[in-house]
Amino acid sequence: xNDCGNNCNLNVFDSTINNINxxxxxxxxxxxxxxxxxxxxxILNIAEHYGIGRIISDLIPEVLEFQLPKRxxxxxxxxxxxxxxxxxxxxxxxxxxxxxxxxKKVIYVCEDITEKEKIKEELINEKNWSDMxxxxxxxxxxxxxxxxxxxxxxxxxxxxxxxxxxxxxKAIGKHITDIIENTRxxxxxxxxxxxxxxxxxxxxxxxxxxxxxxxxxxxxxGAVGKVLFKNVKELDSLYKKxxxxxxxxxxxxxxxxxxxxxxxxxxxIVGNSDGIMEAKKLSKKAALTDSxxxxxxxxxxxxxLFAHSIHKNSNRNYGPFVKVNCAAIPSDLLESELFGYExxxxxxxxxxxxxxxxxxxxxxxxxxxxxxxxxxxxxxxxLRVLQEREVExxxxxSPKNIDIRIIAATNQDLCGMVKEGKFRAxxxxxxxVVTIKIPSLRERKDDIILLSNLLCDKISKKxxxxxxxxxxxxxxxxxxxxxxxxxxxxENAIERAINIIENTNTLLLPxxxxxxxxxxxxxxxxxxxxxxxxxxxRNTIINAIKICKGNKQKAAKELGVSRTTLYEKINKYKIL
Numbered sequence: 321x322n323d324c325g326n327n328c329n330l331n332v333f334d335s336t337i338n339n340i341n342x343x344x345x346x347x348x349x350x351x352x353x354x355x356x357x358x359x360x361x362x363i364l365n366i367a368e369h370y371g372i373g374r375i376i377s378d379l380i381p382e383v384l385e386f387q388l389p390k391r392x393x394x395x396x397x398x399x400x401x402x403x404x405x406x407x408x409x410x411x412x413x414x415x416x417x418x419x420x421x422x423x424k425k426v427i428y429v430c431e432d433i434t435e436k437e438k439i440k441e442e443l444i445n446e447k448n449w450s451d452m453x454x455x456x457x458x459x460x461x462x463x464x465x466x467x468x469x470x471x472x473x474x475x476x477x478x479x480x481x482x483x484x485x486x487x488x489x490k491a492i493g494k495h496i497t498d499i500i501e502n503t504r505x506x507x508x509x510x511x512x513x514x515x516x517x518x519x520x521x522x523x524x525x526x527x528x529x530x531x532x533x534x535x536x537x538x539x540x541x542g543a544v545g546k547v548l549f550k551n552v553k554e555l556d557s558l559y560k561k562x563x564x565x566x567x568x569x570x571x572x573x574x575x576x577x578x579x580x581x582x583x584x585x586x587x588x589i590v591g592n593s594d595g596i597m598e599a600k601k602l603s604k605k606a607a608l609t610d611s612x613x614x615x616x617x618x619x620x621x622x623x624x625l626f627a628h629s630i631h632k633n634s635n636r637n638y639g640p641f642v643k644v645n646c647a648a649i650p651s652d653l654l655e656s657e658l659f660g661y662e663x664x665x666x667x668x669x670x671x672x673x674x675x676x677x678x679x680x681x682x683x684x685x686x687x688x689x690x691x692x693x694x695x696x697x698x699x700x701x702x703l704r705v706l707q708e709r710e711v712e713x714x715x716x717x718s719p720k721n722i723d724i725r726i727i728a729a730t731n732q733d734l735c736g737m738v739k740e741g742k743f744r745a746x747x748x749x750x751x752x753v754v755t756i757k758i759p760s761l762r763e764r765k766d767d768i769i770l771l772s773n774l775l776c777d778k779i780s781k782k783x784x785x786x787x788x789x790x791x792x793x794x795x796x797x798x799x800x801x802x803x804x805x806x807x808x809x810x811e812n813a814i815e816r817a818i819n820i821i822e823n824t825n826t827l828l829l830p831x832x833x834x835x836x837x838x839x840x841x842x843x844x845x846x847x848x849x850x851x852x853x854x855x856x857x858r859n860t861i862i863n864a865i866k867i868c869k870g871n872k873q874k875a876a877k878e879l880g881v882s883r884t885t886l887y888e889k890i891n892k893y894k895i896l
Contacts, residue, residue, distance in 0.1 A: 343430030349423055351375045363407055363430045376428070383409065383428070399433070406437045463547030467496050469540060471506035480547060484522070497638065500545075507639065507683050508533055509543040511723050520547075582641035582685075584628035590774055591767040595759030599626070606754040607633035612706070614691075614751045615729040617758030620808030623729040624689065626758060631685040636725055639684025642677050647693035654698050661714035678711045678722055685725045691751065692732035692743065699744045706750045726751070761803040761810060768799045771810060776828065779815045788818060788826040797830055801837045813837060858893040861886070865895075 337344055343360030347353050356371045366379055377384045382400040397410045407430055414425035463480035467473055473491050476499075481488035486499065496505045502521050508514070508531040520529040527547055534542040586600055606613050607630045615623040624643070631641045649657050656666075660676030677686060688694075694702065705711055706726065712719040728751050737743035761768065772790055780787050790798070794817075803809055817832035830838050864875040876886040889895075 343428075345371075345376060345428040345430065347376050347426050347428070349426070351377055351426075353379075354425070360428075360430050363405070363432045364402060383411075404434070405432055406434045407431065408433045465496070465500070465505070465545045466534075466542060467505050467509060467545075468542045469509055471496050471509060473499060474542070483547075503545075504638075505531055505543050505545050506635075508545075509540065511683065512540045582628040582631045582637070584625045585632050586629045589622060589625050589629060590771055591764055592770070593759070593764035593767050595757075595763050596767065599756055599758050602754070602756050603630050604633060606630060606756065608635075609754075610634075610636075610725050612725070612751050612753045613727045614734075614753070614755045615727065615758060616734075616755060617729075617731060618760045618804075618806055619731045620806035621758045621760055622807055623731075623758055624687070626756065627685075627687040627689075627727045627729060630727060631687075631725075634685070634725070636684050640681050641685050641687065642681040643687045643689065644677050645689045647690035651695045651698075654695065655701065656714050658698070659701070659711050659713055662716050666714065673713065676711065676713065678705060678724060679720065681724045682722045683724075685727060688726060688728045690730060691728040692730040692734055692737060696742075696744065699747045703744065703747045703750060706747070761806045765799055768803075768810070769795055771807065772798050772814060775811050775814045776818070779811070779818050783815075783818060785818055785821075786826050788821060788828050790814075790828040791830070794828050794830045794833060797833060797838050854893075857889070858895065861889055861893065862895060 337355065337357045338359075340357060341359060343363040344355065344357045345353060345360045345364075346355035353371045353374055353376055356366065361367065361371065364380055371379060380400075380402065382402065395410070395412050397408065399406055399408050401407075410429040412427040412429065413423040414427060415423060463483060464475075464477045465473060465480055466475040473494055473496055476488050476491050478488050481491060484500065491499050496503050500522065504515060504518070504520075512533045512535075514533060515529075515531040518529050518531070520527050530546045532544045532546070533540055534544060586604065589596065589600055591597070603613075603626055613627075613630060615626055617623050627643075628641065631637060644658065646654070656674070656676070658677050660674050660679055663671045663673040688702075705722075705724075708719070709723065710719040710721050734743055734748050734752075738745045738748050761771075772795060776788055776790055798810070798813075805812070813834055814828075816834065817828050821828060821832055861875075861879070864879050865872065868874040868878065872886060872890075873883055876883045879886065881889075
């Protein structure tokens, strides 16, 4: 009867455990399997009746970390991979002696979660605008903004808008640069590179921001900017903690801006002649694209002003503007200056390495002045930058992608240099996408008077001198000079003249100009004395009547003549 009862209980137990969907494995403290149900056999790939009496770690090596020393009685869970399956295993120690707290048996509960993991992975990988917007809304309390691939705002959280002092609804559709000062969101959406935990100055306070590009089906479609603070108090606290860093940053920023910022715009390019107007017109069109630009012109014509202006008028105007004079850097140093170097790359190199000009210009424009003086071996490296948009530091093992726009300038005949083998043809064609010819001062004589007067005002202020004017005779000399040094030479000549003008005089005369300028014979129109007197008297009467608001009797009194005489002269000079 007892045997029957025991057998019946075992049958009931076996039936019960085999009808459980989860796999059940029971082992002793040494890991020897005492019980294993059918679900566990299937999940763990163990044949029927093969597991009983075997050590579980021999059959399933992945559970070795589950083996417990005695008196260790915590419940643990672990996902393990068995073949192509992902199995969740929960280990439950069975304590038979509560006082001693000794583990006598261990139950392993197994669940095949392969499909669940696949679904989870698909959900993670499945990204669309709806998911992104929902996620962004969930984080909106921290401050968030989303832009499209063109830089226009499609969503901004109310908390962020309130902090900026704007209406969140009115901000939609505006360009990010018009709403958020010092933003880099438009750069992130262009480069596709995430910027994590970046200092961002808004309203004279620093905050920490993360900018993440949005990719949908492998294509860059926008970017999310997240402000890592929850309220203004936290921002103020952060500001105080970084006050020292802020001062240092401002100092470095000021130094860097002096070296990597464009100062001039098209408004600084003075002139109304056809040649200069055509050059400005073409430059403004070129500024709207990212194509390479080649500026051709004599020394002193203002090629650098055009380069500055093109950058300032482009969509890269918030990025750096880096200038490199290829003729001023020694040939053996040019590579490290342009490409940078890794620490210890050569004797005398800084241990931390150095960023090159190309990397410094990332996201902006690099201006390669005097490109015709670049050595041939460096032309090869520059060609690779143009083709691959990547640079490799001296001593580096891998290249780095960069986003730059190249503006080159020369006063040499590159086409002729190509024929002579002094300049690479493939590099020339790469640079010669948009070519802008800047006319010499000899070709724009009508602009000399305008330029001279403006330079006179500018230099007078710089030298803390009273504002002076240039005499007509001096202007004629300036207008007829050949100006081989162009605008730069004209500026130097005027500055020299202002320096030697007597303190009591504010009129720049020919005697103040260099001899090589006044040595040129000029033709000055000489008017008849009668005509000069006639014109002077007529102008004086017109001005007197105007000042007296048309009262001719009062005008006659001011002029010191009788009313009758005034009327006679009005008729004589046909003054209406």
